[in-house]
Every structure is written in structure tokens, then in C-alpha cells.
Amino acid sequence: ETGVTQTPRHLVMGMTNKKSLKCEQHLGHNAMYWYKQSAKKPLELMFVYSLEERVENNSVPSRFSPECPNSSHLFLHLHTLQPEDSALYLCASSQDPLAGDTQYFGPGTRLTVL
Amino acid sequence: AQTVTQSQPEMSVQEAETVTLSCTYDTSESNYYLFWYKQPPSRQMILVIRQEAYKQQNATENRFSVNFQKAAKSFSLKISDSQLGDTAMYFCAFMTSYNQGGKLIFGQGTELSVKP
Numbered sequence: 001e002t003g004v005t006q007t008p009r010h011l012v013m014g015m016t017n018k019k020s021l022k023c024e025q026h027l028g029h030n031a032m033y034w035y036k037q038s039a040k041k042p043l044e045l046m047f048v049y050s051l052e053e054r055v056e057n058n059s060v061p062s063r064f065s066p067e068c069p070n071s072s073h074l075f076l077h078l079h080t081l082q083p084e085d086s087a088l089y090l091c092a093s094s095q096d097p098l099a100g101d102t103q104y105f106g107p108g109t110r111l112t113v114l
Numbered sequence: 115a116q117t118v119t120q121s122q123p124e125m126s127v128q129e130a131e132t133v134t135l136s137c138t139y140d141t142s143e144s145n146y147y148l149f150w151y152k153q154p155p156s157r158q159m160i161l162v163i164r165q166e167a168y169k170q171q172n173a174t175e176n177r178f179s180v181n182f183q184k185a186a187k188s189f190s191l192k193i194s195d196s197q198l199g200d201t202a203m204y205f206c207a208f209m210t211s212y213n214q215g216g217k218l219i220f221g222q223g224t225e226l227s228v229k230p
Binding site: 031033035041042043045048050055056058088090092094096097098100101102103104105106107108110 | 118146147149151156157158159160161164166205209210216217218219220221222223
């Protein structure tokens with residue numbers, strides 16, 4: 001595997017389900033990010049982790065819970081979601097978030113909440 | 115507040131022609147970075163080009179080049195010799211250097227269609 005990978009690619013869940021999105025980066029980067037891409041809206045940053053510590057939480061509802069066990073893996077745990085949470089969730093990584101380094105994105109997980 | 119504006123929701127160009135996508139941004143910072151990303155129908159976000167604000171020279175990457183006008187806060191993307199594979203959504207993005215946690219601020223996007 002190369003670059004940034006995300007699983008699953010598609011996910012359909014009910015409002016009472018609990019699921020997790022997984023992201024893995026194979027670039028040796030130190031920072032990882034979750035973005036949300038909704039229709040007709042710009043990408044929104046959700047969370048930033050640098051060296052496994054959360055450095056940014058962009059006012060995201062608590063029904064989204066991130067986890068970064070090491071610098072290569074990032075999870076987004078989902079529970080009691082709402083239909084408006086349906087979107088494309090993109091993971092990205094970069095070498096140094098404070099140096100303006102380029103962020104490299106995964107292919108995304110298309111989430112549908114019924 | 116820092117914002118990025120792409121005023122062209124859709125554009126089209128004939129294959130082999132040149133097209134320019136517009137982007138303006140608003141910030142009070144002096145040190146920042148600008149990016150153009152491409153998102154084809156596969157939804158994979160791919161970096162097209164990157165520009166550091168402190169560099170006066172416009173960035174170039176093969177058929178892709180930018181016109182960076184710092185005073186005007188403008189960052190347009192020129193695609194030369196357009197190819198069918200250039201059909202995609204193009205996003206302009208902005209990032210300040212420190213104390214923002216690497217936050218990329220994206221514009222609304224421009225949907226580019228390259229016609230044969």
C-alpha cells in the first residue's frame with residue numbers, strides 16, 4: 001500500500017448504529033487530519049493530530065470521536081449520527097502541520113446515515 | 115476571518131486549449147501557503163500545485179502554473195494544453211503557518227469539463 005488509505009470506502013448506517021472509519025498513512029508523516037465534504041459546501045476540517053496528540057478540534061459534535069493510536073493510524077468513531085452527517089469523510093496526512101507542509105489525502109469514505 | 119472564494123462554479127474548455135481558474139482569499143497574515151487541489155470523479159483529492167506566500171516567483175508544475183498576486187490576494191490556476199483527464203473539481207486552499215494546527219481553508223470549488 002502506498003500513500004493514504006481509508007476503509008471502508010462506503011458505509012451505510014442507521015442513526016442508532018456505532019461504526020468506525022479507519023485511515024492509514026504510509027508516508028512517514030507526523031500529522032493526520034479528518035475532513036468532512038458535504039454537497040455544495042467547502043471541505044471542513046474536523047480534527048488534527050500531530051505526533052498522536054490532538055491539536056485541533058473544529059467544534060465537532062461529540063457523536064464524532066477521533067482516535068490516533070500512533071502516527072500511521074487514525075480512526076473516527078461514529079455513534080448516534082444524524083442524516084445531515086451523510087457526507088464524504090476524507091483523511092489526510094502531512095509531515096509538519098506548523099510548516100505549511102502539503103497534505104496528502106486518502107480516497108475518502110462515503111457515509112450515508114439513514 | 116480567513117476566507118477563500120472561487121467565483122466560477124463551472125467552466126469548460128476544449129481539449130488542447132488553455133483555461134484559467136480564479137481564486138481570491140482574505141487574510142491579515144503575511145506568511146501563508148496556497149494550494150490548488152484536483153478532485154476527479156473518483157473523489158481522490160490530488161495536489162496540483164503549491165505556493166509559498168514569501169516567494170514572488172509563480173509556481174509551475176508541467177502544464178499547470180499559477181498567477182500569484184499577493185497585494186491583490188489573488189491566486190489563479192492556468193492549465194495549458196488541456197487534456198480529457200483534467201476534467202475534475204478544482205479547489206483552491208489556504209493555510210497559515212503556525213498556531214492554526216495545519217488548518218486548510220478551502221474554496222467552494224470550480225467544476226472543470228474538458229471537451230473533446
